[in-house]
Amino acid sequence: MPDNQRTPRGRSSRSQIADTTHTSASSTLGTSSLKLPKLATNDGRGIYKTAAVFDVWVRDLRDHLELAEMDLESSYAIIWVGMHLKDGTKMIHTQFRATEDTKHLGVEEFLKALR
Numbered sequence: 001m002p003d004n005q006r007t008p009r010g011r012s013s014r015s016q017i018a019d020t021t022h023t024s025a026s027s028t029l030g031t032s033s034l035k036l037p038k039l040a041t042n043d044g045r046g047i048y049k050t051a052a053v054f055d056v057w058v059r060d061l062r063d064h065l066e067l068a069e070m071d072l073e074s075s076y077a078i079i080w081v082g083m084h085l086k087d088g089t090k091m092i093h094t095q096f097r098a099t100e101d102t103k104h105l106g107v108e109e110f111l112k113a114l115r
Helices: 025-031 051-067 075-082 088-098 107-114
Strands: none
Touching (some): 075 107
16 A cells, blocks of 8 residues: 555555445445434424424434335334334324324324324
8 A cells, every 4th residue: 555545653544445435325334433413302392393393303314214224114114213202202103003094104104194
């Protein structure tokens, strides 16, 4: 390796060694030290009553699921969403999953119901 690609102590840096030109963000996340910010827990009160704040939370939730390569229609995804709810929104989630008409539906339908 040329000297211009070495760190001051003579060691190659991780970013210089790894060829990340043909990898997706999700595959890179699995092997990198990149940490996603923790998704806020939505309680349906306070700031979450504002449509704009709720929409940002939903976008962040979808981003987390996409980076995890989780199918929005899977039972894992709807369970994962429930882990980021509490109080009134958690009760809506529990009811959504227990009701015969809705328990087979995915995340998108749940988010519409939650709105």
